[in-house]
Amino acid sequence: MNILLMSMPDCAPHFNAKRWKPPNLAISSIAGNIEGHNVFIADLILRRERIPETVKDLIAKYRPDVVGLTAMSFQFSTARRIASLIKNLNKDIKIILGGYHATLMYDEISKSDESAPFDFLIRGEGDLCFDELLKAINGERSVNSVPGVSYRNYNGFTHNSPRPLEDLSKIKIPDRSKRIWKGYQYYGFTLDIVESSRGCIMPCNFCSMDKMYGKTFRRFSVERMLADISDAKQQGANFIIFSDDNFTLDIKGFESLCDAIVKAGHDDVRYIIQASSSGIASSDTLAEKMARAGFRIVFLGIENVSEENLRLMKKGNIIEKTKLAVKRLHEQNIMIVGGMIIGNPNDKEEDIARNYEFFVDLQIDFFADQILTPYPKTGMRDELLNAGLVTNIHDYSRYNCFWANIKTNYLGPEDIQFLRWKYNRKYANYICTTPAFIKNYPLAYYYRQYLRRPFLKLKNKFFRNNLTEIEAYKKDMARAEAMNKFF
Template sequence: MKILLMSMPDCAPHFNAKRWKAPNLAISSIAGNIDGHDVYIADLILRRERIADTVRELIAKYCPDVVGLTAMSFQFSTARRIASLIKTINNNIKTVLGGYHVTLMYREISESEEAAPFDFFIRGEGDLSFNELLEAISGKRIMESVPGLSFRKGDGFIHNSPRSLEDLAKIKIPDRSKRIWKGYQYYGFKLDIVESSRGCVMPCNFCSMDKMYGKTFRRYSVDRILSDISNAKQAGANFIIFSDDNFTLDIKGFESLCDAIADAGHNDIRYIIQASSTGIASSDTLAEKMARAGFRIVFLGIENVSEENLRRMKKGNIIEKTKLAVKRLHEHNIMIVGGMIIGNPNDKEEDIARNYEFFVDLQIDFFADQILTPYPKTGMRDELLNDGLITNTSDYSRYNCFWANIKTNYLGPEELQFLRWKYNKKYASYICTTPAFIKNYPLAYYYRQYFRRPFLRLKNRLFNNNFSEMELYKRDMAGAEAMNTFF
């Protein structure tokens, strides 16, 4: 059969798709674990401008028998529309939906009209189950024998038993050769995605990761990770993001991997990881090994400066650990993207402002300032529902940490949205001026400081002086609204 795998074009407005175009690791992994079929990968992040035409062209060119789509919660609406378009082109094409959203919400989706364009759901890890589904479609096994599969029968769906977590040793590396387009990039670097582990055992109640993997942690072998890095480099990557949920759950394993990357000569490219303050702070040798291995950016889960909010998020009082983690990373010129979550139940404007001030005091290099989002099936969602603080319970297209879907006890959703914009603008000139950024990118710093910023100030004086703050805010929000309008 001919198999077409698609990832969605939707991006969060604060991650500019012009500068950040990442391949989808899940469908690349599925492609690497399909046997005996022709497989094509279409990452629609590379074709955001003309989605409907692109889908028609893909169907006409590759004539797929099966189309697999993967979607997070905020991408589900787009996936459903693409599946509907595919069915209007050729109703005989089998459509399969996988990813986080359907894993969490398969019952609700299957019992609503939203399920109409889908023939199958894959719940949980799809690396191996997608190939088993193809065997069932080909008549080599029965549908009921595929764990984690939901399939259409009559007017409803049959939901097979959940799938056990995969033995990672059985998962082959992604097949990047099946990608039909090029252009993955991160600020001019050629970008790819690799993973070294799956799962997280931390108790954070705003995260839905445990609904995919449970409270577990599994690591690939070092040899497999090195092979994956080598394969990504052969595909052209000189910048790799590790997709691991928390890279610092196994510090000794992480340090050993750093040594192996350096010893294998894979420290000739740059890496980004996501880590916890507690993990980074727990070792006085880790940051040095990371720097030697080529790790240049860490997304650090700082979240908030308020002890009350950290307790509510079940992060614990990590403020001093955060300070130590930042110190250790910066000592080795590793830049930090600081994860910040605002919009907690008792937040007032001064509480939000204090988070930005805290980040500046720590010389955090980039802000990932997000509004608390009540993701489906999370403990935080239940708490916010009980407190009557969720203002948007069902339009998941806005669940991307940019839009305010909640209120606080003191701020409405529109006020919360405005305050994120206000303080993001206030500190825009601070970004890319930190010592770590200057040491990593001196030319970029001088370009921004002495050319781009003066140009933008002149542009603002010429074109924006006649606009009020609220008018500028509304203009920016209108642009953000239009960013993911594809149909």
């Protein structure tokens, strides 16, 4: 059969969609574990400008028997529209939906009209499940024998038994050769994604990770990780993101991987990881090993400066650990993307402002400032619903941490949205001026400081100075609203 795998084009408005074009690791992994079929991967992030036309072209060119779509919650609406378009082109094409939203919301999807264009849902890990489902579609086994699958029948959907977590040693590395387009990038670097582990055992109640993997943590072998890195490099990557949710749950394993990367000669590319402050702070030697191995950027889960808000998120009081983690990373010239969550139940403007001030005082290199989002099936969602603080319950297309879907006891959703914009604007000239950034990218610093910023200042003088603050805010929000309008 011909199998077409597609990831969604939706991008959170935090990101520059022209400079941030990541491949989808999940469908590349599925492609690497399909046997006996013709597989094609289409990451629609590379074709954002003409999605309906692109989908029609893909169906005409590759004539798929089966289409697999993956979507997070904020991408589900787009996935449904794409699936409907495909069904209108050829109703005989079987469409499979997987990913976080299908895993978390399979029951709700199957009971609503939103399920209409989908023939199957995959719940949980799809690496091996997808190939098993293809065997069922091909008549080689019964569909009700595939754990983790929901399938359409005459009475709606039947949900097979949940799928146990996979034995990671049985999952082959992603098949990146099946990607039909090139152009994955991160600010000019050729980008790819690998993974070293799955799952997280931390108790954070704003995260839905445990609904995919449970409260578990599993690591791939070092040999498999190195093979994955090598394959990504062979496909042209010189900047690699590890998709792990928390790279520092196993410090000894992380340090061993750093040593192995250096020994294998894979320290010639740059790496980004996501880590916890507690994990980085727990080791005297980790940051140095990371720097030698090529780790250049760490997304650090700082979240908030308020002890009350950290307790609410079940993060614990990590402020001193955060300071130590930042110190150790910066000593090695490793840049930090600071994770910040605003819009907590008791937030006032001064509480939100204090987070930005804290980040600047710590010389955090980039802000990943997110608005608290009541993701489906999370403990935080239940708490916010019970408190009457969720203002958008059902429109998941806005659940990307950029849009305010909640209020606080003192601020409405529009207030929160405006304050995030206000403090981003206030500190816009701070970004890319930190010591770590200058040491890593001196030419970029001087370009931004002495060419780009004077040009933008001059441009704003003639084209934006006549706008009031509210008018400028509305203009920027309108641009964000239009970002993911594909149909």
